[in-house]
Amino acid sequence: MANSGTIARVVVTGASGFLGRHVAQQCVDRGIAVLAPLRRSVDIPAGVEPLSLDDAGWHTGIADFAPDAILHVAAWSSLSHRRADIDPIIDANIRFGAHLIEAAAECENPPALVWAGSFAQYADGGDAYAPNSFYAASKEAFRAIADYYDRMRGVRCLGLILHDIYGARDERGRLLSLIAATLAREPGGLDLTDGSQHIAFVHVEDAARAFLVAADHLCRGTQSGNPVYSVAGDDRRPLREQIGDLLRAEDDPARLRWGARPQPPSFTPDLPELPRLPGWQPTIMLKEGFEEVRAHV
Template identity: 35%
Template sequence: MNPLVESPRAIVTGASGFIGSHLLGRLSREGWQIAVIARTASASDLASNPAGPKVYTYTGQTSEVVEAVAEFRPQVVFHLGSLFLAQHDAAQIAPLISSNILFGTQLLEAMRLAKATALVNTGTAWQNFSGAVYNPVNLYAATKQAFEDILIYYVQTAGIKAITLRLFDTYGPADTRRKLLALLIDSLKSGEPMGMSLGDQVLDLTHVDDVCTAFLSAANLLLNHEEPRHEVYAVSSEERHTLRELVAIFEEIAGKRLQITFGARPYRDREVMEPWQGTRLPGWHAKISLREGMRRLLLAENLFSPRS
């Protein structure tokens, strides 16, 4: 019998983030019983929805996480909570360590004590600069790798079954992050010029609906296996384009040229020019093409007519 048929229980961290919020909706629609562990501000927002998940507030204490996992008894933990910083300063080191290493370790210890064994973890392709097995683009990526190293200890000693999904660029509706497609939509609306780098870096964009499917597929794999393990998979659309090509595709679909000046900005330090080629999650592939995803975004903004 497929375990996912029996209304499983899941704890989600990072539920207030872009991907986490979409995953929360997907789990709810598919009949999962859901709880979230969230910091005070996010917990208040999540708890304001009477039809929403059970909310456990986290203020940094290990005991809070232990009590949440023990009480809710999840079959799967989806760990998306993290602090993303493309570049950091000295004052941000403590928050990075706390969010990306300490909290995850507290979660693993809580799983050990509650004998909860299935974890779907979130990594980043930025752990693999220049295609290396491990070469972090920035300190954020280094903290993600550090957590994976701690995870291996719990796999070996606590029987944890884990899959880490290393994500590339993601996009989709209700995205408040200042990512590429949001910037292009703003430029389309305003007509204002925008400066970019030379645009030769290759990008891999995956729609959030496909990303959520990957998380569910990973959970299903874990629930159908008994042995402790940690496996790493790439969640890649396998549809890769340079920044220049992406802008051209967007302009084609929107039916309008944007005022983009390539070369107006330098590449960032350790710019990823060619994305890592990782092993794809078994049984999963992206279904929403980049063009279709762009059409959906433009349609939602009333910037695209299906007849055009």
């Protein structure tokens, strides 16, 4: 998507992370100025301006930047937690987001805000809220906060419900990266569940592009009321079927030990039935994307 002219300046949170880095880079590639709030000095894409969250005046820094949109990608993500994780999850997914959206509301011209949600908020399938984790509950709490700011404070909001994001050079230790490494060289194989869960993979480049599409909708005034949309690939079959289609003739399928692990308590057998983000379609099919992952193992 070329820069349409509706968006010239954006704030991107999580710009040092896997998805956030791609969001920030796509903005830079389109000639959009990017400000990245950061908690520490970390590597971010060239051309992105950092904003230290250790500075008590970071809210003013956002107002001075005068963004057209805030792309809120940062999150503390896990489908399980311990007692010690509660405060970090609340800090990352609720407290920081609340301060961020308050900073947006205090701008002379409040920017639009695109926030990242998760399919884990809809663990029973369908479109009804059904969290499978404390993480999912924290994302829904932010959705409620965004509802208020959209309704009462003039911040146009839109949520993107993300699914399983993958891509090359992903250091998060996610499933497709682990499978690619196992097929390539890892001895002993990889213990997996029975693979019965339905899953919708989406390449990181496609997921990143969705944030720009959503921001464009908000800045053009074509969306209102803090709607939520799905960002997922087209293939929603059970995991084991999808992985089977990705194997090469020379691969040893016995390295993937299906059924060696039980399904976790956060097991989500079906995917949510949510409308897809208007104007967005995945362009990188799973087979192509997985070969890219394998090439960088």
